[in-house]
Amino acid sequence: MLELEKKIEHLRKDLDYITDIKGEIFGERLTEIRNWLSEIAKKIYELPRERAETALNDIEAQIEFFEQEAEKYLEPLDYVRIARHPYRMTLKDILENVYDDYTELGGEEKCNIDPAMVVARATISRRVGSRVYTHQVMVIGHEKGHGEEFRNGGSAKPWGNEKALRFMRVAETEGIPIHTYIFTPGAYPIEDPPGAAQQIARNLYAMARLKVPIIAVISEGGSGGAEAIGLADLRLMFSHGYYSVISPEGAAAIEGKIKEGQDLPPELVKSCAEQLKITASENLKLGTIDRIIQEPPLGAKGDDFEFFNQLKHEMIKATDEVVLKVRGLSVLRGYYVKKKTGEKNNAVYVRWELDEKEISKLLKQRAEKYENMGRGFFADRRSFLKKRVDEVCYGWLKIKSLLYFGIFKRPYRWVKRFVDDLRGEFLIITDRVLRPFTNLKGAIEKKFKRPTVQLAYEVPPKEDTYLGEIYVSPLANEDRTISCPNALRYGCYDIWVPDLYGELNGVCPNCGHHFPLEYQWYMNHLFDKHSIKEFNTEIASINPLGYQGFDEKLKEAVRKTKRHSALITFDARVRGISLVVVMLYSDFRNGTVGAAEGEKFILACKRAKVLRRPLLAYVHGTAGIRIHEGTIGVVQMPKCTVAVREYIEAGGLYIVVYDNNSYAGPVASFLGCAPYQFAIRSSRVGFAGPRVIRETTGEDVPPDYHSAENALKRGHIQGIWDRRDFRKNLYMALITMGGKNLYYR
C-alpha cells in the first residue's frame, strides 16, 4: 500500500503544479480530479487494491492529458511562473542525476559563503561501446532550492559571484571544462565589497579569455546575474526557461510608471512579458542562445529522471562540440555530433583537454561569437557609397598602422632598447674614469647651481588672459539663485545661476558640490579646441523586438538630441595626445545601452586598438541596459566586455570616468571591468537604484549609498576627480597609466 500512497502524493504534487501554472484554463475540471483523488486517498485502505490502482492510473492519464493540453496554451508569463516554481528542478537535482559524482566546493547547504551559488567538482561519464569514459568538469550555477529561505531564490550575492570566479580560475589551472547553470532572477543588488556590479564585470572580464571550454545552460536568466556566469562558448537553454533583461514585473513598473507600493496591473505585466521576448524559442530566433534543450510538458520537475538522462547527453554533446570545433583531427566526429542529434548512445569519444594552440583558437572563436551576437538589430543610416568608402578608409588605416607600428616602430624600439642598455653600461665606465675630475669640479662649483634649463620669459599670448569665446552652458541664462544641497552642513551661500553654470563650472565654491551639467560642456571643455571628430554617427537605435510604443519614444529622443543613439564615439585630443572617446549620455533614452550602442562601442574599441590610442569611456549617465531591446540588450554586456578585454590585452589604456548617475548593466560589464575607473565628485555609481534594492531585499538604503565617496571606500573606483581638474587629471592619467603599446610610448 505504501507505493499507492506515494503515487497519490506524487499525483497531488503534479496537480498542484498544473493548477499553479495554468489552472485557469481548466476551471472546475481540476477541482473535480482533486476531489476524486482525495476520495481515493481517504478510502485507500478500504478499496480493493486493483480498483485503487486503476483509479489512480486513470487520474494519472487525466493529468498527463492536462499537462499536454496546458503545454499548447503556454504564454510567456507562464514560462516565468514555471521557472520560478518551487517544484522546478534545481541545480542540486541536476548534480545528483546528471553527474555521476560530485563534491560541493566551498560548503554545503547553509554552510556556504553564498548558498545561492553552488560550485562543485563533478564527473560526467559516457559509455562508448563497452567502455565507460569519465570526464572531470567544474559545475557552477545558481541554486534556487525548493523554496528554502536561505537560498535567496538564486540571487547570488557579490561574494557568491566572486566564489564562482575563483573556481573558474581553478578549472582554468586544471584544464577542465566548465558547465554553468543559470537559475537566477537577477543578482542581489548590494554594494558591499566586492560589489554586485563590479564583481559581475570582473567575472565577465575573466570569462572573456578563460582558457577552458565553457557551456552555459539557462533556466531562469535574469539580466546581469545571469551574465555573471553566462559568457560561454555555447549557450543552451531549457525549453521552459526564460531569459530576459528584466523581470516582467519590473518592466511593467517602469513602463507604466507605477509608484512604489501600488499594485501592478496584471494585463500590463502580461503584455510586458510578451513584448520582452523572453522564451527560449524567441531567444533562439534573436541569436542570443545557441540551442534549446527540450523539456517534458510544463517543464522538468525535480523527479523527471528521463529528462536528466537526456540532459546528460546534451551536456556531453555540447562540450564535445566546443572541443571538436578547435580540435585539428575532428572531421568525422564533428560531422557525427552535428548530424546525429537524436541518438543517445553515439559512439563518439572526445578528449576534453586542450593544448595551447587549441586554446588560442577557442578564445578567438569565443571573441568572434560575441562580436557577432546582436548584429543586425541596429540600423546603419549610411548610404551604400559611404559604407564602401568607410570600409576602404578603415582598411587603409589598418595597413598604415601595421606599417608604422609593426614594420617601422618595432625594430626602432629594439634598437632603442639596445642603445639604452649600451649607454647604461658605458656610463659605468665613463663615470669611473671621470670621477676624480667631477669631484674636483664639484668642489669648485658654486653653492647654487645654475639651472641647466634656461628660462625663456615670454609674454603669454592674449588668449591666456582674455579668454575668448568659451562654451557656456545654456543653464546659465537665468537670473536666479540656487541653494547648495550641502548648505545646512557647510554653510554655503546661495549661488547665482549665471555664475554657477558659467565660471564656477557647476561647482559650489564653498563645499565643492557638483551640480549636473549637460554633456556638451564636457565635449567643449575637456578636449583641445576643434579636435573632436565624431565617427559612426549613422549607426542608429531601432526597435528590434517591435516593442509597442517604443518607436515613438525613440523618435522623440532623436528629435530632442539630434543623434541616433545614446553613445557618442569620437576622436579627440587632450593637450596634444590623441585618444578615442566613447561617451554615454543621458539625454537619449536615459543613456541606456542597446544593440547600436554596443556596436558603436566595439567599433571604437577596435579603432583605438588599430591606432594604438588610449580609450576613454566617459559616462555622463546611464540607466542600464535598454529594456525595450530585451535580451539583445543583455548580450551587449558580454559583447562589449570581450572587446574591452581584447583592447586591454593589446596593450592599450582604458579609462572609465563616471558622472551623474551610472547604474546597472553597463557598470556591471564593459565599464566596471576597467582597471582605471574614476568618478566625478557628487556622482553616483552602483548596480541598482534604491527602489529596486528596497523591492528585492526589503531593506532601505541610506541616501548616500551609491555616492562616489562610498564607492571609493568600497574599492569600486580608483579615485574621485573634480570637474574643474578633469582635463588636467586626464592628461596626467594618459601620461602615466596604460600599457606599453600606446602610440606615444
Add this chain to the structure above:
Amino acid sequence: MPKILIANRGEIAIRIMQACKELGLDYIAVYTKEDEASLHVRRAIEERGKESVFRISSYLDPNEFLEVADYTKCDAIHPGYGFLTENYRFARRLAIRKRPLIFIGPRWEVLREFGSKINTKCIAKRLGIPVVPGSDKPIYNEIEAENIALELFHRQWEEGIKRPAILVKASMGSGGMGIEEVTHPIELRRVYRRLRQYVKRQFGDEDVLLERKFPVFNHIEVQLVCSQHGEAVHFGTRNCTIQSVFRQKRIEVAPAFNHNYKYQFDPEEVTKRAIQYSLKMADYVGYDSVGTWEWIVTPEGQLYLLEVNPRIQVESGVSGSITKIRHLPVGVDLVKEQIRIALGEKLGYKQKHISFHGASIEFRLVAEDTKCGFKPWGGTITKFQLPKYDWLKVYTHVPSDRPYSIPSDYDPNLALAIVWGRDIEEAKERGEKFLNEIKIEGKNQEASIVTNIEFLKEKLKKIQMFE
C-alpha cells in the same frame, strides 16, 4: 536722490556715511549680530532712522545684500574694502542682473584683470613696466617651479646676498594671505605643494607664483583717481613699509620719501617714475575708479610693481589729507570722489589743479599682542578716549561712552588716526603726542587689554628709512 547700500562695517562704513551726507545722498546700512553695538549702526540709526538699518547674517553673502538693496530700492552698493570688494563676480552680478545696480568701484572686467597677480604681472610686462623677478605665468609642474626657484636663488647669490630667499605667493591671495618664504631650494617643493593645496581650498584657484624676496625694501603706493570719462589723476604717493608679520599695514606716511634723508637714489625721480607707470597701466586697462598701485623700492632705487588694489583703501585718507584741489582747503575725501565717479560724474579738475601740502601719518590702532606674533586680543573695552586736535582725524567704530566688546569674527581694529603736519618732522612729533595721549582700558577673563601702541611708537622713528 540716489540711494546707496553700505555693504561693510566699522570705520569704512562711517567714512562712507560721512561722504554720503556731504554729497547729499541717502543710504542704507547693514550690520551683523556681533556688530550691534558698533558706532556705525548707531550713527545710521541716528541719521536715517531704524527703517534704513538692516541686520544680516554675514557681510560675505551677496544674496543678502541684494535682497536688502531690492527691498529698499537702492541704486548703488558701496562694498568698502575687504569682504566683497574685489569679488569681480559680485560686481558682474550687479551689472548684468535684471535690476542692475551700480557697483561703487571699478568695472568688473578690471577687477578680474587685477584679481590675479599673475595676470597683473602679464599686463605690466606687456607695457614694459618692471615687475618683481620671478614667474609671470601659470606654473604647471613642480620641476618647472624648481627651475624658476633655482634661477632666482642663483641670481641673488650672484648679487652677493648672503641669505637668499624667495616668496611663494598665491595668485589670488590678498591681504597678506597665501604667502610663504623659502630660504633654500630644498624646501621649495614642500612649501609649494602645501601652498597650492591651501590656495585651492581658500580661493578655488591653484595658481601660485614664485618671486624673489628683498631683504630690505620700501613699500610705496601711488594713489590714482580715474573717472569713467577717461580722466586720470594721481593723488601722490604713500609709504607703507611698516607692516605686521602677517603683512598688514600698520603705519602709512604720505608722501613716500623724506627729502631730508640721504637715499642712494633720487626719490623725486623714483616717485615720478612710479606715478608715470601707474598712469600708463591705468590708461591701458581703462581704469575707472579710485585705485592704488603698489610698488617695491629697493635701497638702490630699483622699482618693481607688486600688485594693484582696485578699491578704496584703508589708508586713502592719508593721501587725501595732504592734497589740495584748486583753492579749496587742504584735505580731499577720496570716498566721496569714488562715489561721485561711480555715479558717472566727471572729475571737475585736472592734475595741474592738485597740489600737496605738508605730510601726514596714519596709525592703525589694533588690539593685538605685537610681542607674541601679533596675536589678536579679544575682550571688552571699558574706557576708550582719544585726544582731539584740529590736526588729527580719527575714524573709529568703538563707542567711548559705553563698554564695547570686540567681535571675534573680524580683525580687532579699534581706530584709524591720521595726523597732519606742515612737514614730516612735525607730523612725527604730533603723532607721538597723539599716541601718548590715548587712554584705553579693557579686560577679558585673563588679562587687561593689549594694543599695538608701543609698536607704533617704536616704528614711528624708523618710517621712510631703509633698514
